[in-house]
Amino acid sequence: MLGFILLQTVAGAALGKFGAALGAGLAAFAAGYGIGKVGTSAMEAIARQPEAAGNIRSSMIIVAGMIEGAALLGIIVCLLGIVIN
Secondary structure (H helix, E strand, O other): OOOHHHHHHEEEEEEEEHHHHHHHHHHHHHHHHHHHHHHHHHHHHHHHHHHHHHHHHHHHHHHHHHHHHHHHHHHHHHHHHEEEE
């Protein structure tokens, strides 16, 4: 009986680590996709209105930084889940 409980505990810990690693990977993928979309949209907007390139570039950098911050927070939370679990 004790062996069965121990086996369930180890399996739960391994599943938790897998979930945290999957979450970190998804956060990194989503950030890359989001920044790619922001860059694409910014380049299209600059192509349409070259005189607004400075404003568009500034906004793009701010949004990309916010996306990176959110992704970094998600990755840190997932990695903490691996360490704590």
